[in-house]
Amino acid sequence: MTPQGRILGIGPTDNTSDQRTPRQRLRLIPEQARSSFVPVVPARFITRSHEWDMTRTAPDRPRAAGVPIEVTGTVRTQSGRPLANALLEIWSANHYGRYRHVEDHSGLKLDENHLGLGRVLTDEDGRYKFWAISPGAYLARPDIGRWRPKHIHMSISGGSSRLITQMYFPDEPNNAADPMAILMGGAFERNIGKPRDVAGADVDEAFDFDIVMGGRNATFFE
Amino acid sequence: MSDAASNLLAPTNEDTCGPYFPIYFADPALEDLTRVDPGLVGQAAGTPIILRGRVLDRHGELANGAILEFWQANAKGLYRTPETEGHPDIDPWFHGYGRLRSASGAYEFKTILPGATDGRAPHITITIFSDGISRIVTQMFFSDHAGNDADPVLQSVGDDAPKLIARHDGRTASGAEVYVFDIIMAGAGETPFFDDLES
Numbered sequence A: 001m002t003p004q005g006r007i008l009g010i011g012p013t014d015n016t017s018d019q020r021t022p023r024q025r026l027r028l029i030p031e032q033a034r035s036s037f038v039p040v041v042p043a044r045f046i047t048r049s050h051e052w053d054m055t056r057t058a059p060d061r062p063r064a065a066g067v068p069i070e071v072t073g074t075v076r077t078q079s080g081r082p083l084a085n086a087l088l089e090i091w092s093a094n095h096y097g098r099y100r101h102v103e104d105h106s107g108l109k110l111d112e113n114h115l116g117l118g119r120v121l122t123d124e125d126g127r128y129k130f131w132a133i134s135p136g137a138y139l140a141r142p143d144i145g146r147w148r149p150k151h152i153h154m155s156i157s158g159g160s161s162r163l164i165t166q167m168y169f170p171d172e173p174n175n176a177a178d179p180m181a182i183l184m185g186g187a188f189e190r191n192i193g194k195p196r197d198v199a200g201a202d203v204d205e206a207f208d209f210d211i212v213m214g215g216r217n218a219t220f221f222e
Numbered sequence B: 001m002s003d004a005a006s007n008l009l010a011p012t013n014e015d016t017c018g019p020y021f022p023i024y025f026a027d028p029a030l031e032d033l034t035r036v037d038p039g040l041v042g043q044a045a046g047t048p049i050i051l052r053g054r055v056l057d058r059h060g061e062l063a064n065g066a067i068l069e070f071w072q073a074n075a076k077g078l079y080r081t082p083e084t085e086g087h088p089d090i091d092p093w094f095h096g097y098g099r100l101r102s103a104s105g106a107y108e109f110k111t112i113l114p115g116a117t118d119g120r121a122p123h124i125t126i127t128i129f130s131d132g133i134s135r136i137v138t139q140m141f142f143s144d145h146a147g148n149d150a151d152p153v154l155q156s157v158g159d160d161a162p163k164l165i166a167r168h169d170g171r172t173a174s175g176a177e178v179y180v181f182d183i184i185m186a187g188a189g190e191t192p193f194f195d196d197l198e199s
């Protein structure tokens, strides 16, 4: 079977997806050019040591409103090799569903103890850990009453790995109607954090979210 | 999937970065690859260039909040990867990976002109993230470069090749060559994008 490039799906009820999704089938990369499409992100990262705890703006500040959670997992390639020293950039809405971002004009409540921004590196075994406030869902399409379910955004980079994804939460009523979840179909469950015992951590809920880097990242080191 | 195998793990789904990718994560060192840090002695070898353009949606409107990532070879045409470590043509002051976030959808990236090598014309790979889409990837070239006609990527897109070639637009007072490259995400004049999962 001759391989063909994918045709990207358009998220239903998502105007931006309609405006921005390429309509043409993606082109196949000629073999001689394959390696030029594999960026290698240098390990030249900025992280601040307290950024793993997104439940406060700084270690000496009070906890933000809402449910503090712990998220842990391992970042691996598809062949199972753990990715050490990968950078996770994490961002999420506060308890009320508001981002502390100049372009969030929702008018939802801000929380003076919440930034919703964090950066952590994976350890030698590819493991990561951060704390966050369980984010609020927000109304993405007021005209049709369509919500974005609770989610935490994550960007993973380092070496030849690159992924921007979101962690969703189990049994959320808004998951089923989310345009991105619909596009993922049955694979959506891979993007849902798995609840686990908090195991003594100073949080109310804990989730495991193992990340597998697909595609091009496999080409360089394996 | 072409992974006919497989004991491969199922990949985590890519997802849109949404409209609120944190500006807080911006790193000026990744928006100007001509120098490692403004306060350090150490300059990338080669011709400084400014690559600028717009990211447009299918209605011709600017795609606000776009993240652009750039990946390119150094002035001698060598990519900095684990495989080229220790190669004499590696430029210690150039790593080749850049990133910026454009609030408006218009962008400007400072770098050096990548060299030609291995049957490839000079090129820069651009990855675009934005609200409404997952990662999309393309590769841009430079107008009037002799090697363009024989480049396998330009050849592979046939009549769409001009859509991947940046237009030269003079030189700044400080001596940087200016190139203009618009990215049309969808619709009429759509930029060719490449599939790095299926290829």
Ligand SMILES: [Fe+3]
Pocket: A151, A153, B018, B020
């Ligand atoms: Fe979001």
